[in-house]
Amino acid sequence: MPEGGVTLKRWLAVLAGAAAIAAASGCDRSPATGQAALRAPDVVYEPTPHFVVTEMLKLAQVGANDVVYDLGCGDGRIVIAAAKRGARGVCVDIDPQRITESRAKAQRSGVAERILFRNQDLFETDIADATVVTLFLWPSVNLKLRPKLWRELRPGTRVVSYIHSMGDWPPREAQNVEGARGPRELFLWVIESPPN
Numbered sequence: 001m002p003e004g005g006v007t008l009k010r011w012l013a014v015l016a017g018a019a020a021i022a023a024a025s026g027c028d029r030s031p032a033t034g035q036a037a038l039r040a041p042d043v044v045y046e047p048t049p050h051f052v053v054t055e056m057l058k059l060a061q062v063g064a065n066d067v068v069y070d071l072g073c074g075d076g077r078i079v080i081a082a083a084k085r086g087a088r089g090v091c092v093d094i095d096p097q098r099i100t101e102s103r104a105k106a107q108r109s110g111v112a113e114r115i116l117f118r119n120q121d122l123f124e125t126d127i128a129d130a131t132v133v134t135l136f137l138w139p140s141v142n143l144k145l146r147p148k149l150w151r152e153l154r155p156g157t158r159v160v161s162y163i164h165s166m167g168d169w170p171p172r173e174a175q176n177v178e179g180a181r182g183p184r185e186l187f188l189w190v191i192e193s194p195p196n
């Protein structure tokens with residue numbers, strides 16, 4: 001074997017050893033399992049008012065058979081409210097502090113065992129088993145997310161967004177809600193087959 005081949009083999013062995021030591025010492029901080037050091041959020045944190053959360057869940061007709069994902073979950077209030085209706089849910093946030101808060105609030109509300117908490121980038125998280133997706137992001141982020149929703153969600157999945165639309169993807173329904181700072185809109189889309 002040429003010398004270069006031996007060197008490469010030795011390097012691979014060293015790297016494998018280092019990875020094993022890191023994992024054994026708890027240094028493995030994969031986004032799905034730990035407090036990940038991720039990139040900066042695409043949208044700053046601002047919670048949806050509780051009465052709007054209720055309207056979002058009503059608009060999506062969330063019930064006990066649903067799996068509700070909030071992409072950018074903040075303090076988890078939407079998924080927690082869904083879990084109180086008997087649904088299961090997944091809280092996804094890029095900010096580890098938000099995930100810590102969500103988990104603590106879900107525990108206080110007695111619904112933590114119905115919820116998965118993922119400190120992940122919403123563009124990278126697996127959403128295939130969602131039946132409802134809720135969003136309070138920004139218009140440009142909604143647009144960037146659209147292809148992922150169409151690609152990964154099953155027909156019949158409902159998507160609800162607070163305030164921001166999805167560009168030229170027409171909503172199935174739009175509804176006004178009164179907020180402290182004036183009227184705001186809620187939008188509902190339903191994933192169709194073939195994609196909208």
Ligand SMILES: C[S@@+](CC[C@H](N)C(=O)[O-])C[C@H]1O[C@@H](n2cnc3c(N)ncnc32)[C@H](O)[C@@H]1O
Nearest residue numbers: 041042043046047048072073074094121122136
């Ligand atoms: C406007 S807040 C909405 C919070 C919550 N969904 C609600 O309605 O109360 C947006 C949230 O998205 C999170 N976020 C922003 N960019 C993200 C990304 N790329 N991946 C996951 N979470 C993200 C922020 O950390 C923040 O908690």
